[in-house]
Amino acid sequence: MQGRPVDKRLRLIFAGLGLVLMVAIAVWMLQGLPEGRARSFVLGLRAERLAGLLLVGVTTGVATVMFQTLAGNRVLTPQIMGFDSLYILLQTILVAGLGITGFASIPTWSKFLLDTAVMIALGCILFGSLLGRGSRDIARTILTGVILGVMFRSLSAFIGRVLDPNEFAVVQQSSFASFGHLDAALLPVAAILTAAAVGLALSMAGQLDVLGLGRDRAVALGLRHRRVVFVTLGLVAVLVAVPTALIGPVTFFGLIVAGLTHGILRNPRHAMLLPAAGMIAAIMLIAGQLVFERLLGQASFLSVVIEFAGGLFFLYLLLKGRIR
């Protein structure tokens, strides 16, 4: 389909991304390893964290690219639209429904699956109507999402307080995510769900290409538009649930990743975009965490810096008139 030079360029890009990712992983695992007994312990700990960062990166990158294709807009991200707040709200409601001990006694597996199922349903209801029809008024859509996000967060804070006015410990949430503290118990489930969702996303890469042309053209080209929209939303829901559960809310990370991916690749094919987005996000997270944790000794900083840079990037897009 594409001419040879383009293919060559893309191959180079992927080779470069792969190389950088490998180097980042190597440095992450091996830098400053202690001698003796502590060695294997540290290696295990680092491997765990690495897995978390990789999962967060891949899910955020893939989810954002898919979501932007669905919305026909390069500014929206699931997090900006309040998807992650919805997940947090859901957690709170689950705790409220089952009680704290009840919540703790469900196995991680079924908890995660239940969450995701409800997320998919709610996400489809809420955002399907907002985005699926190719809404013209992007700004209003964004605003709706942002406000929904605030509402969901306040609602979960509210339920949390009513539930447990003293402690408010079960669904603790802060305004910034922490890459420093991953919930390791969730890793296996998260990994399997991520693999499944990313695999499915890659398998429908061709349909996503068509979806990106906009609803009218997609329908004219014979795409089962509604179905693809809902499957996409479902996948996005899964891919948002994973990082939110692992580290907490990161509003603007996906925006930076998707912007970089489109900028570097300059190619509309999702078979290329999705893996590249995943790799770029993973590289950014690992490298960023390396810098902040090992170089500056500030493990919790990365998310704040990402929010800062992402917010500025968003304002830049806004002033450039890219948000319409």
Next chain:
Amino acid sequence: MRYLPGAILVLALLMLASLTVGAASVDLTTIRQDPYAMLVLLESRLPRTLAVALTGSALAVAGVVLQSLVRNRFVGPETTGTAESAALGLLAITILAPGAPIWARMGVASLAAMAGTALFVTIIRRLPVREVMLVPIAGLVLAGVLRAIATFIGWQTDLLQYVDGWLMAGEFSGVIAGRYELLWIAALAAGLAWFAADRFAILGLGDQVATGLGLSVRAVMRLGLAVVAVVMAMVMTTVGLIPFLGLVVPNIVARIMGDNLRASIPVVAVFGAALLLACDLIGRLIRYPYEIPVGTILGVIGAAIFLWMLYARPARG
């Protein structure tokens, strides 16, 4: 002026309720014989009720002023980075001059809030004119960026606890006599806005019309920014962030009686106080004797009203 008496009546009833609700029982009919109840009333209940009413009316009036400055209905002083800038100012003076007296701290916070709001106005003046919805988005994102800076600095200097106290959901449970009086300054600033109501109303008609009528756009703009900044700085340091109040109250009042600010600002002030009191009462009663922060309650109710606003009226601002 038809709406004012009713609004005042509702406010008075809510204030009365607020005086009697709480962990310790206060019976207003027998209070003269009960020194303990009197103490609770004067040291805790009355200050709290006043604090809520002052905050509500000042925030709502600040909302009106801001909306006429930027000519956009979908913004409020809480969604434009004003509070975050004030927090940055407070951080700065806490770090650089820890022993500074309270008036200096408030002055710096107000100036920083003014600078932040001016930055917001500068940004949105560069946006495409007809994009009504982009203005609030720009404000929310700017607030996020400023909040990230404040968090960053707070982390570095071990002041994060304070930053969270300023920027998390506001509440009045800590208000006692001697800890809320700054709010009177906020109310004073709101009163100043009423004196200049015509000027803000004219500015709301556009720079052209304002200049044509002989108004100095820059001077009115500065006055407005000062009012918004002082209100936000005082409220933020005393009770924290109260979301959506300054955004939705002016909208509801404008739907009913329009934007003739000379007539509508008193109604906005009374309505703002009443709404905040109602939310505060809900927060105090729903899980009695525990409290839910009024900021959380408004986060839900205010967001719902805002969403309704977004879709109920045509997007002409």
Next chain:
Amino acid sequence: MIRIEDVSHSIGPARILHDIRTGFPKGRLTALIGPNGAGKSTLVRLVGRLENLQSGRISVDGHDLALTQTLELARVMAILGQDTAIASRLRVRELVAFGRWPHHNGRPRADDHARVETALENFALTQLADRFLDEISGGQAQRAHIAMCFAQDTPWLLLDEPLNNLDMSHSRALMQRVSDLVRRQGRSVVMVVHEINYAAAWADHIIAMKDGRIMAEGDPDTVLNQRTLSELYDADVQVSRHQDRPLVLHHA
């Protein structure tokens, strides 16, 4: 008399006005005509101090624009800009009443209320006075804005394309009204007009502009001739006469 001396204006690299030197006569209805982008609106906006003067000098009845307080100028001239879209939710009467603001600064007297009512009446707005601006048509809102300028009750009235959004009968009524002000009350009006025949029918003085320069000025009979107009609009234009005034035929 409004004097304009050596006024030039640029927006970025683009030169909008080149060394304009002219005057608007007192007690007359002056019309600015010319193709799009000629600089008519810019000139009127400069006179109405809606734009900042970059070079040159403008004075209104002896008040130098650069030296006079803006509030004082608001009692000498009223200006209607093109952008009349407003976000505020105001009633028609409230909008028109703001026209009196330069005179009372927030403390209206009975006289101010009376003038507002007169302005409403003159523009057939009395019926609509208590409606909100966002509940009436674009033409009605445009009339409300013009009424506000009239209520300002100044010797000079600057109107930048006031006929926007107005249908034929209201356009005629407005021109009638404006010309009454000039002839009966001795006021002076400057307006940018797109439909050239309104200028032909009502104006006392016409200034024709093209590419930021003044091509011709004078009374309608001097300016509105076939040669000038064809050059002005780069199109073949015929001029005939109707009721002793020029009538421009441009339906080629």
